[in-house]
Amino acid sequence: MRSGRSRRWLHSLAAALLLWGVGTAAAIVDELDNRSAVYPGDLLLGGMFPLRGRGEFGNCSEFNVHGLFALEALHFSLDKVNAKLKSQCGFSLGSVSLDTCASPTVGLYQALQFVMPSLIGRSPSNQAGSMSGHDVIGVVGPMHSDTTEQVANMLGMFKIPQISFMATSPTLSNPTRYPYFLRTTPSDDNQGDSLVQILLHMKWSYVIAAYEDTVYGLRGLQAFEKSLQQVNKGAEICIGHRWKIDMDSPEAVDLEYYRKQLRQLSEEKSRARVMLLFMSDSIAHHIFAAVREERLEKHYVWVGTDGWGSRYVEPEIREAVDGAVVSVPIVRKLNGFDDYLLTRTVENNERNPWFALVTNRSLACAETPDGRSHNRRGERTCEHMDNETMQEHVRHCEFTGFMHFVYEAVQAYATALEEMHRKLCDKRMGVCPALYNELQKPGRRMLYEHLREIHFQDAENKSVHFHNGRDGLPKYSVLTYKQNAQGDYVWQPIATLYFNESSPDLLEEADLTSVEWLKNYPISECGSKCPGWSIRRYQKDKCCWDCENCTFPSVKLNETHCGVCLMDMDRQIFTKPNQWRNACETFDATIVGFTNPIVATVVTAAGAGIIATIITLVLFITYSSTPIIKASGRELSLVLLVGIALCYSTVFMVAVKPTKYTCVLVRFLYSLSYTVCYAAIFVKTNRIVRIFHMTDKGPKQRKTRYISPVSQLLVTALIIGFQIMLCVVWQVLKPAAADFDAVFDDENESVTVYRFCEALEDSDWLIALSLPSLLLMLSGLYAFKARKCPGKFNETKYIIISTYTACIVFVAFIPLFFTVAKMPFRIVVLCVALCINATVTLLCMFAPKLYVVLIRPHKNTRDNVMGRKHTASSNVHLTDNNCIQPSTTDSYSKDVGAPAGGRSSTFSAGSLKASDSSGRSSREYGRTSVDGLGRTSTDLRAMNNRRRWTDAGGRTDLVEQLVVQEIATQTSGDYDQPADSDDEDSY
Missing domain, CATH: 1.20.1070.10 (Rhodopsin 7-helix transmembrane proteins)
Known part of the structure; x- marks a missing residue:
């Protein structure tokens, strides 16, 4: 009991705070329309649609045909699902739809209508226009991201499930901040990837990014830049200029401001031929109008998202938009919806009060003095929607291709309720007490959990479920705005991009090569293609480059880097550049051997x-x-x-x-x-x-060893x-x-x-x-x-x-x-x-x-080796070099008589030139004699000279050996036999 009173006290406090905040917001809402579109049913869904545009100060302004289409898609979807619910469960779904005016302030105020029953008690009334609140089990919408974030904050506080059919801001994927939020469209995180894939395929590397300073514009640009880093590594695509449009500035609605900016960009960034637009269709309209005034229709190619892409284009700016390429959540016509929309009249569409107002031209149309239907911000202030105008919008606008997201949101609620009915009502038809009590509990947790886990087939038998339990499946359509065979400008699908559900950065399927007209698009890059093995050297802005050759032995790894081929001496792996210098090839080591x-x-x-x-x-x-x-x-x-x-x-x-x-x-x-x-x-x-x-002085040496x-x-x-x-x-x-x-x-x-x-x-x-x-x-x-x-x-x-x-x-x-x-x-x-x-x-x-x-x-004789001749005598000198030097200064020949032994021989010798210790010079001897011992005068002279050499040099071993050897050899008469001396043999 005490617990219940405490809960009511807390709810009362929260209600007081919310009423104060919303009351403050409502003070700036100009003549807020209290109308609501009611679709009767046993259980109600809340609907939030931008049936009018946002005015200058956050109030409501002109009629928004896209919001009208979305509301009609809700009613069409309820018609479809109720046929099955009534037959299988015995109850139907209805809706209460409110106008958000595409404004976060108005959206927050209108969301209060859905939380009031939780604050002041349940109201049995579900009448249209009831200001006591609408007792709903869940909400479908809003359509814009900034409005959705405000509404999701409030609904999450009171634990009311919400499914948006067009909000794509990545912030909404945060389960902590938005615990009861779901959406049938994918997050802009994946849309950034799709834009990168388009630019890469078209080889557009130099772009300009224009964005409005709203949640949608800022988050869209951030998602794109994040994709550049992840998918493209920031190397191929460069943003040359970021153009921020201040939505609160008077310049935002000043056509001359846009003309000046475009003129400046076309001159300073003339090589940037692609402009990305992250903005709503109203701001994009100003840019296209300025392009027409500046005659720049053929200069820029527009690339964008669902904020303005696939929307209806005014006839006066269609040539400026011609050739635009946009990536939008997958476009798929909702079977029967276009025919349903074209058959709506005031008589058969009483459940949509805005439809009657539009077709009866009851909206005020404030013409400006120059005859244009625009307000001070440049936004259109009136729109007349007769049957012919409706048909033109359906024919020229691909926006109806998004209405399957509305159907999927309604089908998700119907499938979850059907599953809860099966579990709680035990085959009883209608809203049984157990189901009713579960839906009336604060939090409706069971409904939210069933929504997260559902899997069902849509109207075209396509599998539908929530990616990561919160977002729509990451599937995108690539559209281009071109003239068809009949000469009408229409948004034409040219490709479909499917991203891996478990890894959204991975592109699973993309068909961008089959479109012939893609070849006619201009080149958008700040630098020519580098030929051969040259690479790009970027300038200061990192978007423009000059070409520079990779110096040998480098190879071209990619457009921006050179690399050196592997030379692993340890593993004997040798590579060198190929003839095109774009890859390395292996080769064997050369041996400097016999082939050299x-x-x-x-x-x-x-x-x-x-x-x-x-x-x-x-x-x-x-x-x-x-x-x-x-x-x-x-x-x-x-x-x-x-x-x-x-x-x-x-x-x-x-x-x-x-x-x-x-x-x-x-x-x-x-x-x-x-x-x-x-x-x-x-x-x-x-x-x-x-x-x-030999030396000239010194003691007598022993025999050489x-x-x-x-x-x-x-x-x-x-x-x-x-x-x-x-x-x-x-x-x-x-x-x-x-x-x-x-x-x-x-x-x-x-x-x-x-x-x-x-x-x-x-x-x-x-x-x-x-x-x-x-x-x-x-x-x-x-x-x-x-x-x-x-x-x-x-x-x-x-x-x-x-x-x-x-x-x-x-x-x-x-x-x-x-x-x-x-x-x-x-x-x-x-x-x-x-x-x-x-x-x-x-x-x-x-x-x-x-x-x-x-x-x-x-x-080759002993005499020749020893330096002797028999026909000429040689003088032996002891020179300063202390070696025996033969000479042929004198010669003589004399028969010598035999001594006692009776032997005789012919002896030839040169006069020996020497000096004794007194310095006496040698004498020339011209004759021979024999002494009593049988020695010839020549022998005596040789011995005498030997003594003189001994006196002079102090050494006798070598000279004595040589002289004795020579005498013995000559007296024996054997000139050819080698001596027995070991010394002589080794000479």
Whole structure:
């Protein structure tokens, strides 16, 4: 009991507040018409329609034919559904319809008529024009979004279900703010998507957006911009200018204002040929009239929505609207409605009091002084609707195509009531007490829940239900305003857009390609199409652009972005631009090997070098016992030949396909080939210098040590072993592997990926050349010191040529290697350096000896190797370089008598030139004699000179050895047999 009194107290308080608010609103309503259109029935629905337009100050003004059509659609729908309700449930639906004047203020005032019974108690009266309120179970309407929002606030407060048939504002989808609101039309969120699809299909990227500052205009533009971000990502379509029309400003009805704006836009934004209109038909009428005055009919294409699209167009502006494209909630004729509308007369339509007023021309028509029927805002103030005018509106206006939404709203109530009757009335006909009590409860929650869940077939057997339990299905018709075959301007359907119900951003179906006349529309973009692989570079307003080529090796990803093709060295995926530069294509890495002409030439030369090395080796083995081969040091010569062969072989390894194992071989062979060569040359020159080296002063030296072949090979092996150890450490710290290098040729616009060993990419390989470089410098130094040693021992000039050439190659090779960026040239430089070093060493160290062996065999004797001749004497000088230097300044020949042993021989010797400790110069001896021991005068002179050399230099071992050897050899008369001395054999 107390609970009921509290509820009534709260309702009374709410009523008082509402009456105060609505009373304040009603104060500005000018002569509000209290008429209502009543359709009798057992249960009543409230109807709210804009039967008149909105006046200057929110009051009612001229007659609105679209509101009249909607009211007649309500009555037509009730006729349809009642036939089934009466037969199956035993009751009928009726309606009480009020005029909203397309005004939120008037709409709020009229909604009070439907909530009054909830505040002051139920009234049994349902008489037309009753101001005590109308007891309704639900409401159909209003038509405009701004009016609907105000009405939905009030009806939601009193829990009265409401279904709008034309309000499309996205705000109305909020269940928290409008808990009892439903609609049979889709939200403008989906309409924004449909507009974007139209612009994308027509390739219109530069547009102007004009909108009125009402809920409909603002929300429509916002929905469109949101769709640009979601569907188009804001990249293809750009709004070059936003034109806001202030509805409360006098300019809103000033034709000159619209002419000025259009003239300015056509000049400043001349490339924008498409204008979006988010506004009502009255404002759109002003724009089209200004277009006609400015002769801009062919300049703009109009794109819009149901606010003005599909509406009746006045004859004087039809050419300006020609070609307009609009997206509206799906247009579908309500079967029989057009014929029903054309048969309405005053006599058979008493239930619609406004119909009689229109046809009897009873509305005031205030003509302006210039003869136009417009008020100060430019809106029409009178409308005469006779039967002929009605037919013209039906024929030229597609608005009747929206009347199926009214039918669906009525059918939703009828289906929900039928289901409630089945559950509550237990097959009893009529409005049973249970059903009546449920409908009289504050809130009518059961009716609202049934409305949300209904599924039914409309008059054309189309499935109908509420999307997301609140909105109409996201289906749209695309209309264009063109002349038909009879020459009449009509709204023609050209496409239908269906959006996915679960994901409204997804367009399920669109047929925009079958319309031939679409090809004649102008281009609306701020920039020409970028050809080839050029992209757009946008200017400040982000709508206009210049074309800029994608630089190689980029490809054109889309109209605004370039991209670089994938180069994944780890996964060995290589791509490059195709010939059109719009996509990437895969390709394989290139191996700088035998197919490269320069490398192939160097490899051929290396092959010839290996053959020459093998031939040299065979000849050395064949003639190994000859004096000149023995004097060259056979063992070290063989080691040198192995090093030369390694140099040539490394060229082949560099040219084969790089792998992990071949790169290891290249690293070791490259360093070892140089090390083996220069280690052999270093040991050879070191040995010669140590054998023949003498100083002018100092103590007497012992016999030279470590000059045997075994000693020399051991020293060479130690040097090579040290290099191998360096390579092993290098391999452990940084394992050798194959790598890839991409080379871009911007001039020829080509890209090549080379496969190579990574050691060839950086400076690490200098580690491998550190020891060979040191050996090379030491070899050159020793060769210079030994440049005047005797006879065929003197290889220094060839060694100097070889080492100096190698130094030049190294000096040129290192900077050239680092300055060459392209890997093929690096590999070529490496191969050429190897071949040059190997070839120079082979020619300098072996060619002179092979020449003597093969071409001048008579010079391949011990005497020639030792620097002696039997026909001429040679003077032996001890020079400043402390080496024995032969000369041919004097000669003589004398028979020498046999000593006690009875032997005799011919002895030829040069006069020995020396100086003793007192500085006496040598003398020339022109004759011989024999002493008591059988020694000739020549022997005595040689021994005497030996003593003088000893006094002068303090060393006798080497000279004594040489002199004794020479005397023994000459007295024996054997010139061709090699000496038994280990030292001599190794010379």
